[in-house]
Amino acid sequence: MYSEKVMDHFSNPRNVGEIEDADGVGTEGNPTCGDLMTIYIKVEDEIITDIKFKTFGCAAAIATSSMITEMALGKTIEEALKITRNDVANELEGLPPVKMHCSNLAADALRAAIEDYRKKQT
Amino acid sequence: MKYSVKKFIGAIIMSYMDHSATSPVDPEVLEAMLPYFKESFGNASTLYSLGREARTAMEKARKQVASLIGARAEEVYFTSGGTESDNLAIKGTISRLKGKGNHIITSAIEHPAVEETCKYLEKIGYTVTYLPVGEDGIVKMEDLKESTREDTILITIMHANNEIGTIQPIKEIGALAREKGILFHTDAVQSVGKIPVNVEDMNVDLLSISAHKLHGPKGVGALYIRKGVRIDPLFHGGGHERGVRPGTENIPGIVGLGKACQLAEENLYENMEYVASLRDQLIKGVLGSIEQSFLNGHPTKRLPNNANFRFSSIEGESLILQLDSKGINASTGSACSSNKLEPSHVLMAIGLEEVDAHGSLRISLGKENTPKDIDSSIVVIKEVVERLRSMSPLWCPGGN
Numbered sequence: 001m002y003s004e005k006v007m008d009h010f011s012n013p014r015n016v017g018e019i020e021d022a023d024g025v026g027t028e029g030n031p032t033c034g035d036l037m038t039i040y041i042k043v044e045d046e047i048i049t050d051i052k053f054k055t056f057g058c059a060a061a062i063a064t065s066s067m068i069t070e071m072a073l074g075k076t077i078e079e080a081l082k083i084t085r086n087d088v089a090n091e092l093e094g095l096p097p098v099k100m101h102c103s104n105l106a107a108d109a110l111r112a113a114i115e116d117y118r119k120k121q122t
Numbered sequence: 123m124k125y126s127v128k129k130f131i132g133a134i135i136m137s138y139m140d141h142s143a144t145s146p147v148d149p150e151v152l153e154a155m156l157p158y159f160k161e162s163f164g165n166a167s168t169l170y171s172l173g174r175e176a177r178t179a180m181e182k183a184r185k186q187v188a189s190l191i192g193a194r195a196e197e198v199y200f201t202s203g204g205t206e207s208d209n210l211a212i213k214g215t216i217s218r219l220k221g222k223g224n225h226i227i228t229s230a231i232e233h234p235a236v237e238e239t240c241k242y243l244e245k246i247g248y249t250v251t252y253l254p255v256g257e258d259g260i261v262k263m264e265d266l267k268e269s270t271r272e273d274t275i276l277i278t279i280m281h282a283n284n285e286i287g288t289i290q291p292i293k294e295i296g297a298l299a300r301e302k303g304i305l306f307h308t309d310a311v312q313s314v315g316k317i318p319v320n321v322e323d324m325n326v327d328l329l330s331i332s333a334h335k336l337h338g339p340k341g342v343g344a345l346y347i348r349k350g351v352r353i354d355p356l357f358h359g360g361g362h363e364r365g366v367r368p369g370t371e372n373i374p375g376i377v378g379l380g381k382a383c384q385l386a387e388e389n390l391y392e393n394m395e396y397v398a399s400l401r402d403q404l405i406k407g408v409l410g411s412i413e414q415s416f417l418n419g420h421p422t423k424r425l426p427n428n429a430n431f432r433f434s435s436i437e438g439e440s441l442i443l444q445l446d447s448k449g450i451n452a453s454t455g456s457a458c459s460s461n462k463l464e465p466s467h468v469l470m471a472i473g474l475e476e477v478d479a480h481g482s483l484r485i486s487l488g489k490e491n492t493p494k495d496i497d498s499s500i501v502v503i504k505e506v507v508e509r510l511r512s513m514s515p516l517w518c519p520g521g522n
Contacts, residue, residue, distance in 0.1 A: 010440070011447060016513050026286045031477045031516060034437050034458040054515040058439040058458035063511065102463060 002059060003093035010059040015069035017052040023120065026106040026112025035061040035102060039068070039109040043117055046077050060095050062089050062105035068106035077114055083107050136292050137495045140451045141335070141427055142284050142312060142486035147378070149246040154381040155339065157161045158374040159216050166371050167362065176373045183380025187449030190383040191329065192320035193346050199363045200376050204311040204332035204357070205341040208235040210345055210367065211307040215245060215276050223273035229261050230471040233284050234255070236309050237467070240278070258420040259288035259472050266295060270302050277306045282313035285455055285468040285484055286419030287385040287428025289313070296325025313336055316392060316425055329350050333375065336380030342375030365379035393489050398426035400487050407500035412507055413519070418469065418482060435517040436510040437480045444506040450499055455482040460499065476501040
């Protein structure tokens with residue numbers, strides 16, 4: 001049911017962990033629904049220089065978290081904000097339809113982390 | 123052990139530990155079936171020798187099934203499997219007793235073959251009582267007594283649960299049903315061949331069996347119907363199975379079911395003891411080595427091959443896929459693994475929170491598993507649980 005790329009990111013997730021002195025932290029999801037993810041970012045000159053995640057959830061939730069860390073790393077905040085749920089799913093060569101809504105939360109978590117970063121800036 | 127289902131995939135040894143989902147066909151069963159695909163392919167309804175041969179094989183299988191459950195051969199009707207047997211028992215009874223009553227009693231933890239059938243009957247106007255279960259997964263006799271009514275026409279409560287392995291007090295339920303004059307069906311798909319099942323001792327009127335859960339082939343099962351109990355068929359056709367289940371008989375499958383029942387009967391106590399020792403080794407090893415791990419269901423009133431765990435802070439689908447990559451096949455009641463995205467109704471019925479149901483793991487063992495498999499599984503399960511916890515924002519070592 002999962003693409004090879006989903007299975008790769010699920011089995012060997014990139015950038016797992018926390019950033020202790022993160023510039024922005026964003027959490028999305030709900031443990032009752034089975035998916036909860038937190039994304040941590042470091043930002044220098046509006047560029048995401050480090051990104052890590054922690055995720056509770058199914059293979060799709062873990063794979064999308066891992067995928068978005070690769071997609072966002074090195075991008076400017078403006079570019080990162082443009083990443084959509086569909087972009088993540090496409091980059092993973094698709095997700096099963098049933099997982100598109102419930103587990104595809106990484107773009108939202110990244111956006112929340114960026115908002116947190118911006119809030120701290122002001 | 124006579125055979126093994128271990129497969130070598132690269133350096134990984136596969137350990138099949140999902141026997142409640144299905145079980146490998148025993149080579150002796152396969153051997154018994156083969157002639158009925160080849161030279162003995164006859165239709166059991168025909169008069170010439172080829173047909174008679176098929177009929178003889180089918181009647182032998184009927185005796186083998188009957189013998190395992192303490193029934194008479196003429197009380198065994200062949201079907202396409204557990205789901206059909208459950209549907210036939212329930213809908214066949216309701217149809218036969220049309221006008222006699224409108225109320226059915228079942229439990230909150232039935233297999234979907236019974237649960238969904240009951241929900242359908244509600245839609246067409248019947249009233250169904252779903253008896254709750256305690257934390258141990260067992261229905262309470264007081265609840266059953268209180269829920270019987272003048273118009274109750276059927277009680278359908280499973281023998282052993284497919285997820286948590288809990289065994290219901292079928293004998294007592296059957297005695298109550300008989301006292302009240304209510305027909306009693308039990309889905310014994312998970313218990314037949316694993317623990318003693320005797321239709322006389324258990325006071326049942328109808329009992330469902332599936333072949334592939336006891337090392338037989340898929341696509342064949344049986345319904346026990348007590349002599350004197352009349353039910354309507356689901357299908358209408360050529361009068362096979364004394365009109366209860368028309369359709370040309372699946373002779374190879376039926377022969378396979380019969381052989382599987384014969385083997386199960388011959389080795390019942392030996393297998394029970396062996397598999398229970400593996401299960402106890404597994405439970406002890408998992409609970410002893412993984413923190414914040416728990417056993418779901420009753421500690422002792424459960425199938426000898428069933429262990430159902432839950433681990434805090436991780437999700438079951440991830441757990442199953444990671445275990446698979448390490449060579450262990452098992453199941454979960456997590457919502458994320460189901461098409462409906464709903465957590466297991468069984469785990470909800472025993473009082474778990476949704477978040478806990480997410481972290482459930484069902485391991486169902488078989489006679490071909492070994493103590494060595496169990497030891498290595500404990501290590502692998504611990505490794506995978508710890509890996510997923512290290513990724514989980516919910517994980518808090520030492521207590522949540």
